[in-house]
Amino acid sequence: MSQYQLSEFAGRLSELGICGDLFTLAILERSKELGVEAVPNQILGMRKAAVKKKLFANRREKILALRKEGKSLAEIGKEVGISRQAVHGHLLRAKCAGVDVSPPSSDLQARLSKVEGAVDIIRGILYHLINGQPLHAQGNLRRLEGLLIDLRGDKN
Numbered sequence: 142m143s144q145y146q147l148s149e150f151a152g153r154l155s156e157l158g159i160c161g162d163l164f165t166l167a168i169l170e171r172s173k174e175l176g177v178e179a180v181p182n183q184i185l186g187m188r189k190a191a192v193k194k195k196l197f198a199n200r201r202e203k204i205l206a207l208r209k210e211g212k213s214l215a216e217i218g219k220e221v222g223i224s225r226q227a228v229h230g231h232l233l234r235a236k237c238a239g240v241d242v243s244p245p246s247s248d249l250q251a252r253l254s255k256v257e258g259a260v261d262i263i264r265g266i267l268y269h270l271i272n273g274q275p276l277h278a279q280g281n282l283r284r285l286e287g288l289l290i291d292l293r294g295d296k297n
Contacts, residue, residue, distance in 0.1 A: 146175055204231050211244045252292060259288045 150171050200221060207217045214225045214232075221228065232242045262285045269276040 201231050201235060204228055205235060205240065205242065208232065208242055208244060255288050255292050259285055259292070262288070 151168055154167055200223075203221055204217055207220060212220075214228045218225045218228045236242045262281050266276065266281055266285075268274075
């Protein structure tokens with residue numbers, strides 16, 4: 142029973158982010174209190190898990206902060222010291238946990254690109270009308286209508 146209590150204690154230390162030598166000292170002190178003579182290796186192995194957990198938590202916080210600044214995955218990876226794919230994995234895990242991981246202006250940038258596309262289509266139509274060239278307006282008008290509907294948010 143006392144080894145079970147020691148294991149629970151180690152789990153709580155790990156959850157609190159206590160790791161390294163402090164973790165080992167706390168475990169050894171608690172084992173003396175509980176009368177456990179030999180601390181099982183799996184409990185001492187939790188020290189490494191606690192270190193890793195704390196490292197990943199700090200890294201994930203930094204990744205999320207950089208993402209909120211609007212940095213790309215590659216830029217975040219360079220700054221944190223991991224690959225773009227690893228950054229993507231951290232963001233996916235955070236998203237699954239319910240954290241908003243989208244860059245701050247992604248919606249605004251998408252809307253801006255749609256407006257720019259609509260302006261380009263209108264410019265092309267005007268160019269053809271002014272120069273008296275044949276106008277293939279149906280396709281352009283359909284694209285323009287689609288962009289405007291997307292911008293307005295209507296789906297009908």
